Every structure is written in C-alpha cells, then in structure tokens.
Amino acid sequence: MRKxxxxxxxxxxxxxxxxxxxxxxxxxxxxxxxxAGERLLGRGENSDTLYVVQLxxxxxxxxxxxxxxxxxxxxxxxxxxxxSSIAWAQAVHxxxxxxxxxxxxxxxxxxGRIFREQPRLAGLLYAMSAAENVALSDRLTSVGRMDSxxxxxxxxxxxxxxxxxxxxGVIDSFDFPLTQTDIGDTVGLTKVHVSRTLGKMExxxxxxxxxxxxxxxxxxxxxxxxxFVDRYKExxxxxxxxxxx
Numbered sequence: 001m002r003k004x005x006x007x008x009x010x011x012x013x014x015x016x017x018x019x020x021x022x023x024x025x026x027x028x029x030x031x032x033x034x035x036a037g038e039r040l041l042g043r044g045e046n047s048d049t050l051y052v053v054q055l056x057x058x059x060x061x062x063x064x065x066x067x068x069x070x071x072x073x074x075x076x077x078x079x080x081x082x083x084s085s086i087a088w089a090q091a092v093h094x095x096x097x098x099x100x101x102x103x104x105x106x107x108x109x110x111x112g113r114i115f116r117e118q119p120r121l122a123g124l125l126y127a128m129s130a131a132e133n134v135a136l137s138d139r140l141t142s143v144g145r146m147d148s149x150x151x152x153x154x155x156x157x158x159x160x161x162x163x164x165x166x167x168x169g170v171i172d173s174f175d176f177p178l179t180q181t182d183i184g185d186t187v188g189l190t191k192v193h194v195s196r197t198l199g200k201m202e203x204x205x206x207x208x209x210x211x212x213x214x215x216x217x218x219x220x221x222x223x224x225x226x227x228f229v230d231r232y233k234e235x236x237x238x239x240x241x242x243x244x245x
Contacts, residue, residue: 004024004025004028004052004054004104005052005053005054005055005077005078005166006024006028006052006078006079006080007021007024007025008077008078008166009077009078009079009128009165009166010024010121010124010125010128012165012166013124013127013128013234013235013237014124014235014237014240015243016121016243017243019118019243020118020120020121020243023113023114023117023118023121024114024121026110027106027107027110027111027113027114028052028104028105028106029104029105029106029107029110030104030105031054031102031103031104032102032103032104032105033100033101033102034056034058034097034100034101034102034103035097035100036056036097036098036099036100036101036177037096037097038096038097039094039095039096039097040058040095040096040097040103041082041091041094041095042091042094043062043063043090043091043092043093043094044090044091045090045091046089046090046091047082047085047088047089047090047091048089048107048108048109049082049105049106049107049108050080050081050082050083050086050105050106050107050108050111051080051081051082051095051103051104051105051106052078052079052080052081052103052104052105052106053075053076053077053078053079053081053101053102053103054077054101054102054103054104055077055100055101055102056077056097056098056099056100056101056102057074057075057076057097057098057099057101057177058074058075058079058081058095058096058097058098058101058103059071059072059073059074059075059095059096059098059182059186060072060073060074060075060081060084060093060094060095061093061094061096061185062093062094063094068185069185070185071182071185071186072093072136073132073136074098074159074162074186075095076162076163076166077166078165078166079132080106080125080128080129081095081103082095083129086108086111098177098178098182099175099177119241120240120241120242120243123239123240123241124235124237124240127235127236127237127240128235131231131232131235132231132232134231135158135162135231135232138154138158138228138229138231139154139155139158142154142155142187142226143187143188146226148187148189148193148194148197149197149200149201149225150225150226151187151188151189151197152183152187152189152194152197152198152201153201153206153222153225153226153228154187154226154228155183155186155187156176156207156214156216156222157216157219157222157223157226157228157230158228159174159176160172160174160216160219161230161231161232161233162232164232164233165232165233172215172216172217172219173213173214173215173216174213174214175212175213175214176212176213176214177212180194180195180198204218205217205218206218206221206222
C-alpha cells in the first residue's frame, strides 16, 4: 500500500509517531482518480470532505460574474485540499485537476477526531495551513505590485519550492502542465503577455523551456528581483507538545 502523500509531507517537518501515522491512515478513505481538466468540487456545492492530493496537480479558482476566472492557488501531492472551506458547509472555490490526479477523502468528521485525539498532529496541520496562507499572500502581493516578469518569476519560484518538499532533495526543473491561459488567470496577465514574458525570461537566462518542462537557470537572480521567500522549506514545530509515547 502506498504511503499517504500527506504523511510524507508532514514527515519533512516533524517525526510522526506510529499513533499519528495510524491516525492519518485511518482518517483517509476512498481514493478517486480525477482526469486532467475535470472538476472535483464546485464552488457552492456541499463540502463535508477534504481531499489529500496523492498524485497530480489541482488548482483552486473562482469564476467571476463576467465569466473571467481567477486561479488562487495550486495543490500538489501532500496537500490537504479544501481547508479554505472548512468554516462553511459549502465549497468556496472550484477545484479542478490540472493533470491526471489521484485524491483520497478525509471527511471533516475524521479531521475533527484527529484534532481531539492527536493534538500534536492537529497543531502541525494548522501550522502547515498557516504557512500556505502566507505563501498565497506573498504571491497575491506580487500580482498587485509587481511587473509581469516578477509575477511569473514569483509563480515559478513558488511552484519549485513547493515541489521540493516532497521531492526528497533539491530540484531545479519540473513539468509545468499549465496552459498560458492558466498562467494568465493566476498572475493577472493576458495569454499573449504570458507568452512574451516567458520568452523574455528565456532571453535573460532565467529559465529554460523544453515542451512542458521548465528549468530554473538563475534562481538567485529571480529571488533577488522578487524578494521571494520559501515558506515551505521549514515549519517551526518546537512549540508542539512531544509525541505521545
């Protein structure tokens, strides 16, 4: 049986006890395959379940009355998807598979049981969610206050940092399954502007593209230009209670 991607991610930040791993294994239920382009959950639909991304990418988006779309965040293996809706009975975003994906269900009821019976694990999940929210704030700041080159640099650096958590080491390239329309809906640019900016990034020696594969060539320069901070590499866990014996 495949180890849960959520367990793998959490173990990058703290050593889980056998009881904590068992609690997560118990809480995660039925796996579902979601083909690329298919919506898993729609905004306004009943939402009594969260989803652990086991394989693939998702995006969370809002469709505006004009028909325009704003992609707010991406979800990768190890993410607990749907925490943004935990305060309400309905989903606040559309969740759509960017690539062929697999998710497992984690009901709000089962999450509540983890919070009652595994407080250290609950604290770690909370801290991870808080770090993701800060990362989202960083990226939205780039959309509101930076030029197109900085916006795309921030997005690429954010994806790279997130994928490194579960990659088992430093990587400098990744498959980027987003269309230029997806990228534009994420950073607030037109499809044409995205194409031009990606080309400019290649001309400047910042990135290299080979089909859907993106390689970051000058990460230090991109960080210096954007002020990007990796919010995923470490999560402070010293304040958590020691694991139960």
